[in-house]
Amino acid sequence: MKATVLVRPKQGILDPQGEAVASALGHLGFNVATARVGKVIDLDVDAPDAAAARTEVERMCEQLLANQLIESFDVEIHG
């Protein structure tokens, strides 16, 4: 079962990388108010069905993939 985890800096947490990206896009002439930089983690999970895979990946996020003090996460399961 393929899964994708999106990890984002939480609202209210200063993201200097995102600010630098927004500024660089502005220099290129793009009209960008804000940018936030997170990470993507693609996983291949051994699970019987999508629901079980989601539960498993959410546990991975809570224990390792995201630091919930500063990051939020979203899990996508691709069947």
Next chain:
Amino acid sequence: MASPQPRIGVITYPGSQDDGDALWALAANDAEAVPVWHEERTLPDLDAVVIPGGFSYGDYLRCGAIARFSPVTAAVVDFAREGGLVLGICNGFQILCEAGLLPGALLRNASLRFVCRDVELRVERNDTPFTSRCSEGQSLVIPVKHGDGRYVPPDGLEPAQIVLRYVDDVNGSVDAIAGVCNWAGNVMGLMPHPEHAVDPLLGSADGALILASLVDSARNRLLTAV
């Protein structure tokens, strides 16, 4: 009778960098400095533990996130939960936060630049095992060298847990926090490197006040235990 030398362990992870300096600086401050390898599942007989700076496990995922699962880290967590003295320096501070022994997290410097220079710190508390040789409000000059030192506290961090602050902004840390301790006061982390400032020849000997405080505290525990 000569006072006994407390045994202070220094952990070496893959990617640790300042373990050698930490061992040297502790020995120079009258401790028996004991190297401890990251694969150890139990700690040797120790009176305190130092987790040194560096880039354990290449800073993969988040600084300190992988070191937290190292066998020796579980032993250090047990040691700390039993009241043992633990000091984390730079990457050691990041590891202690990831391991849940200290509150908060350390993120990329607000400037996005690596900072490597002497900084001025203010001692907010001198009633900890790590600052007993300092006076409250004292100014210390100790170098920093980090790219991920911006401290973000959890909501409702107890102000009493703030041990050191930067006098001027260094990395965008909330409330200029440079070092914090746990609620019980037996675990502290700081981004500056006291082990790099233990002799006037190095530009400052102020770091020795932190390490000598730790050595004093470890020795006092040793004497009390006997």
